[in-house]
Each structure stands twice: as structure tokens, then as C-alpha cells.
Amino acid sequence: MAVDPNKLKVILVTDCGSTTTKAILIEYKNGEYRQTIRGEAPTTVEKPFEDVTKGVLNAVREVEELSGRKILSGDDIITPAQGNEGVDIYMSTSSAGGGLQMMVAGVVKSMTGESAARAALGAGAIVMDVLASNDGRLPHERIERIRHLRPDMILLSGGIDGGTITHVAEMAELVAAADPKPRFGTSYRLPVIYAGNKNAREIITKTLEAKTALLIKDNLRPVLERENLTPARDAIHDVFMEHVMAHAPGYKKLMAMAHEVPIMPTPGAVGLMIQSLAKADRIAAIGVDIGGATTDVFSVFFDKGTDLDVFNRTVSANLGMSYSISNVLAEAGLDNIMRWVPFQMDEADLRNRIRNKMIRPTTIPQSLDELQIEQAISREALRLAFKQHKEMAVGLKGVQQERTISDAFDQSASGETLINMMDLGILIGSGGVLSHAPRRSQSALMMIDAFQPEGVTTMAVDSIFMAPHLGVLSTVHAAAANEVFVKDCLVRLGSAICPTGQAKEGQPCVTVRFTRADGTAVEESVKAGEMKLVPLGDEKVKAAVVPARGFDCGAGKGKELEATLEGGTVGVIIDGRGRPLPLPAETKERVRKLAEWNRALDIYPMK
């Protein structure tokens, strides 16, 4: 039954995370949708409770207490709302129990393998491995891999419609030979979604039907030049609900409670929200969520030819700030972390401190140097996650494809990354290290250092990680979701002006002119190698951005750009360091420059 968005005036949404279940109440008051109350409780998927709804009910009870609204009747949610009782709709997202973990298989790794990975990532999954005929592994190695990883489901694709069926049949034979077992429970068969060459369906059915729970869907790469990810992605959601979630403790009850809108995997919902925002404002957006174990990156860019949007999501399963912090060290290397530490320290000491955070992941930085070390590590975690994202967010060799959650779009790049930092309109950060940094300017600088935006970019953080809730809401009421996202969820930090190019330190880099709403005129010139912070409150201003010769802010080298600057809790950051961002190699000089930039942006308290 379709939900009538006009009847939704009181909305209850929960997100069941791995550690915390967060409930929010959204109400339509005085002509606008606002998030009014928030409650949270520990997630109860694991022992001794083993029933996710207990945590949900606890979080909802907190909402009841804080709002004075009676929402529960026993363990049931009262719908619809009448006066000060009940809600019009309840919906939920979930990432508890490690989220959705998938393996995908294609014939050619860089073609159907990659398309399959994009379908899975877009649906909110962690892709554990991509198997392909040309992945360089021997058949028995692939079989061992499937048996070892125990995914929640496998997405098998390969071959364009009408093309050769040999290779995709071979992949199916390997899956059958591995006889894979699902991660949870031994009583059900592993779901396998087949979305490859339609001519191979019969042989795939014959090969896999007896050993797996097989689902046949439309080919996700019907012709070489076009992706069709929606049917596979929808199937992933269905399987997630029917097979994976249904076997997680308490989820049948939760599905009954949230019966009007299907429960979504948390990252899938965040992706929807970022897309919704990008489409509403027609701006290219990047969102990042850095957690303890994983880092998700979402991006929406607009194709210059057709103006249609291209959505991509990646999850870096082993880049995070607590459980995975040692992996950041292993992948980035000690030198790359050290380069962001604004004081001299012993390398052995840094290594031990990182390890101690890994083994005691719930501790928090008490001293300033501990905070600075964590923020140095976060830059590398974000940088690596974004690097992986750029490698995955690439165009097809060809022209058209369908990749967004609901829209078809065109994409003209050919195997090149779609991420163009000069086009980026907004960069949104979330996750503890960004959302809860003691100073907002720290979040802004961490994101600038890690993502290296170019030209003019608005920066924001998701203050209380409401994006999942609003993403699932956007499936039934996009306008309400957008309104709450902008008014209650996003904390605007301000704008970053980052010219590309290089010059010797002290040479002219960029001049910025604008007039604030109160009439004060601002003109700031920044030299190469310098950073400046210009206060600008919660307002939008038209600005003239004039790069020096050799620098580009989006209008071409040395050409003036007329830009809209958004203010916020930080203001306007003018970054004269150039792109790609150079850092002095020599330790003493590097520490001196880091300290100078930190002072310029008032990043840390003076010791």
C-alpha cells in the first residue's frame, strides 16, 4: 500500500547501528518539518538480549519521555497520530550485526565485475571480494576464497545479453563447487542473485539451483555501453530483508513494526539522502562517514553533457578510527601519518599509541597531543577511503548507463574517475572524529587536508548522524527529508576557497572580495603557502575570487570567478597552499608550517 506523504505529520524513525539504536521524531509544525526529539539506547542484537526491538523500544521510550507524546501501547507503535498520541508512520534502517556483506562475481574484473561491485555498494553492502575470470587467481583459489569468506549473499553477473556464456557458466560452476554457507545460521541456503547474460539463465539455474537460493534478475550490463543496476540492487534489498535480516535476532518483529516502508541498510539510506540533497540543490556532493571500523564515501556528480546525476558509494571496510585504526597505519604507512602531526614525536611512541587505541577502542583523547594524533590519523583514513572511492567511481567505456537509485543517466567518461574536485559543491562529513571534534574548524581542516577540494566548496558536518533516518524517509517524503536535513541535521561550517596550482612561498595566490549582509566589505589576499580564515556567519554572499597567475579557482588560470560563498560556524577558509597539496619533507619545517596553518585557522588552543 502506497504511503500518502501528505498525511505524514508525525514521523518516527530509528537507525539500529552496531552499538547504538537512535530514534528521532520529526513533526510538521508551523508549516515546516523539523526534527524535534531524539532518543537513543544500546543496540540489543547480541547476547544477552538477542532481540533488536528491545533497543528500539528503549530508544522510543526515551523519545516518549522527552516529548511527552505517548507512542507505545505495550510493545506496539500507535498509528496514526491523534492529538498527543501516536505517530503517522514508523520506519527504520539497520547496520547491526556487521551490515550486509557480499561477494560479487563477473567475467571481466574491470567491466561486469566492477558493475556488480557498484550495484552491491550502491545497495549498502560491504563488498568482501570481486571474483572474475581474469582476476589472476587459479580456480581452486577462488573456490577457497568463497568458502573462507562466508558472505551474506553472492551477486553473480557476467556477459552481455546474447554474448558468450562460457565464462559466466564457469563462475557459476566455481560457486557451486565451493558449496558456500551463509554467515548466519546453517538452516538456510546462501542466496545467489544472478544478473548476467540472459541466455545463460538455464545453465546457471541447472548449476546453482540445488545448492543455493537462486534468484534470476535482469542483466546488470545488458550491453557493453550501459549499466542497468536497479533490478540487481532491488533484488539485493529484497534478499537482505527476506534472508539476512529475517535471520538476525528480533528482525521479524522489527519488520512487522515498520511494515509500511521496508527496512533499509544504513549506508544505502545515507546514499539516498546525499542524492536527494544533490538533486534538490543541483550541486555535486561528497559525503563521508568515518566510523570505528569502516569509512563510507558517497558522491553525486552531474554529467556535463546531459546534466544527469551519477551516484557512487564505496565502503572501505578496514579504514576506521578505533577497531581499524591499525589498518590505517598499515595501509598509509607511518610517514604519511607523521606528516600531519604538528609537533615532533618519536615514531615508536606513535606506533604504540595507535596500537593502544586499537586494543582499547572506546577511549577518548584527553590531552591535546592525543587529539592531534587522532586527527592526523583521520586525515589518512579519509584520504585512503577517498582514493578508493575515486578508483571505483569511474565511467564505463561507452556512453549510456543507469546507475542511480531511481534514475537513468548518462555518463561520458571512459574509465576515468568521475570525481572532479573543481565541480564539487558541498563536502559533508560525519562520524565521531568529524562530528564531535571539539572545534568545528578542526573538522573543516581535516576534510580539506584529506579530500583536497579545489575552487570553491561548501563544507558541512552531520551533527548527530541523522542522514540514515532521513534517507529512508526520503523514499516516502523527499521534501520533508530534505527540509530536516538542511535545517536540523547539517551544521554548515562555511566555504573553502582552494586555488589549484603551485608557486613559491610568499608569491601572490588569490584575492577574495565580498560584502557581508551587514554592509562590511571584505578584501583578503592570500599568498602561496598561506592559509586564512575570514569570519562569515550564517549567510550567503556573492564574491569575486581572483586567482593570481598560474592559479585556477574554476574559471581558468588567473581568471576571476564569481562565486557564492556560504558562511557557517567556521567561516570562509582561503587555502593558498596550492594543489596538489605540498607538505615540506623536512620535519622541522613541516612542523613549523602545520603550526602556522593551525594558528591561522585557530584550530587548536594555545598550550
Add this chain to the structure above:
Amino acid sequence: MAHAYTPGLKVTEKSVVRKDRRLPLKGQVMVKQGDAVASDQVVAKTELPGNVQTVNVAGLLGLLAEDVPSHMLKKIGDPVAKDEAIAISKGFFGLFKSSCKAPVTGTIESISQITGQVILREPPLPVQVRAYIDGTIVQVNENEGVVVEAFGTFVQGIFGIGGEVAGEVLVVAADPAQELTPDLLTPACQGKVVVGGSLVRIAALQKAVEVGAKALVVGGINDADLKAFLGYDIGVAITGTEQKGVTLVVTEGFGQMTMARKTFNLLKSKQGLKASVNGATQIRAGVMRPEVIIPLAGERSTEETHKQDGGMDLGMAIRAIRHPYFGRIGKVTALPHELQKLESESHARILEVEFEDGTKAIVPRANVELIED
């Protein structure tokens, strides 16, 4: 409100310890409820399906995939020996025949007309699960495994490497602050669970392997030494499968860390007793910490040391688990409710502590763990 502090690691002299000994696949349980078992005794066994090898028969014999079945000498389910012919080409008027040989001993699992591949499955691999601790079988899960129970000393570490081993406890450090240097690792350490003090470096780790020590229990290790010993940087903290010749249990953390006196004294009091040790660590949902279990024969479970439960209170003993007070032990002197601003400018719930040397400090509640007196 959830408790905002890390519950301490268990360091208990007398405790009931239960270990779930489970097969990876269904199999046969070798013991029955009530049986007394020794740590190295096999309690359950099974066979894992063998590895799979593919043979590209079509390619090797120059056939079309669809013609492969008619050229097979073996059918699905047939056993084959290594180098035995499994398919043969018809040749030219019966001449110039070529054959395709099995690369391994096993059975024919499938023959594909689509890909021309034949899949061979190698013989099953036997898997045995041992008791791990000296104790009693208190539960049998048919075809799946057993639960072994022992009564004894239970010490959890914070991080470890290496799998399950057993040996006699031998304390070689004079006090918990002493570094476990190579000279302390004498031939007398062979087969023993060696307890050191505050630190073990690469030379001592190598010496431990050389003298044949089963396990080392120490307060701390430098990450650089761990990397040198393993040959790689540990990424995600999931350990236990390392095969470096010795199991390591770190009780406090990375760096030079004096072992908690309680832990040291407890292990010292069990000198000469048999201990079961596992270095396996997993820090994520379903946390697993390394452990030392010393069954105490003849003692009763009614004597179990009282467990500390519930929240934090004034006067309780805590240990700081993060800089700048890492490793220091003290007593809680105040538990203010309001959030307080730290030097890092973060706001957090804190506690006031008086350390053993009489100095006082403010520490976030998230940065301490309770220790049992």
C-alpha cells in the same frame, strides 16, 4: 545510560571457566557428558570437504566443450588417482590419441558441457578439536562439539598472538616491572608458560622460540618489535592463527608496561601448575581477548571469587588506559555528573582519581578500567 567505562579484564584466582569446543562442520563427538578430559585430548572430529581442482579438458584435448562428456573415461562420483587418465581424445583413425590426467587424487565432482571443465575434489581433510583445558565435559552438542568446564585461575590479557598451547607456569621476572630479557629465557623454559614483567623485545621473543617456550605472558611489547617478529604490520585486530613458534599474551598494552601487580602475584602463586594459553584476540563485535587458564584440581566451584558487577563507585580501584596517565592505578575520589572540558577541549564525563603516589587527576570515564582488589 550505558556505563561509560571499559569493564576491566578478568583476573580471577578462582572461577568457573567454560570453553565451547565446536567443530567447523557437523561431525562426531568423541566424549560423553561427565568425562574428565586432558587439554590435548581429542573431543570431537570431522572431515572437511577436500579442496577442488579444475581441469580444462576441452582445452587440453582440443575438444569442443559439448564433446567433453563423450571423451571422459570417468563419470561423476568416480574416484581417480593422481596422474590417472580421466579423458582421452579419439585421435586420428584411432592413432595419436592424447589423454588428460588427474592432477590430484580425488573424485570427479562435475563435468561441464558449457565450459569443458572437469572439477575434481580432493579427499576430505580430517579436523580434530581438542579439549584445550583440563576439565570435565558438562555439555555435549550432538555432532557439533562439547563444552568443557574447569575450575581455576583465569587471567585475560589485552592483546595476543598465536594459538592454543599448554605448559607449566614459570615466572622468571623478579618483579612485574622487570623486562623479560633474553638471559632470563634459559633451557629451563622449554615447554613452559613463561611469565615476564613489563616488556618483551624482539631478541627475547626469538630466544623464547629458540629454547622452546610454549607461551610468554608479559605486560607490554613495542609495536616495532611485534612487527619485526611477525614480519608484517597487524591491520585489523584479529589474531590467533600466527605460527611463530610461541604464543604471546600481553596483559597491559603496547610500550613498556609494568604488569599489574595482582596479575603478576597471581601467576607467581601458580608456579609449576599446568596452564592453557590462547593468544587469539578479536576486537570488534564478539570481543575475544587472549587468556591464561590454570585449572585447580580438587577445588570446588562454590569457592568462586566474588565477581565485581555493576557500575563504578567511590573508592573503587581503577587503572588509566590512555595517555597521559596510561597504566597508573588509583582510587576513585569523585564522580561528578556534569560533562567537563578536557585539555583537548572535548567534553566528557569524568572521574577524579587519587593515584598510588598520592597525586590527583581528572580522567575521562572512558579512559579507565575497573580492577578488582
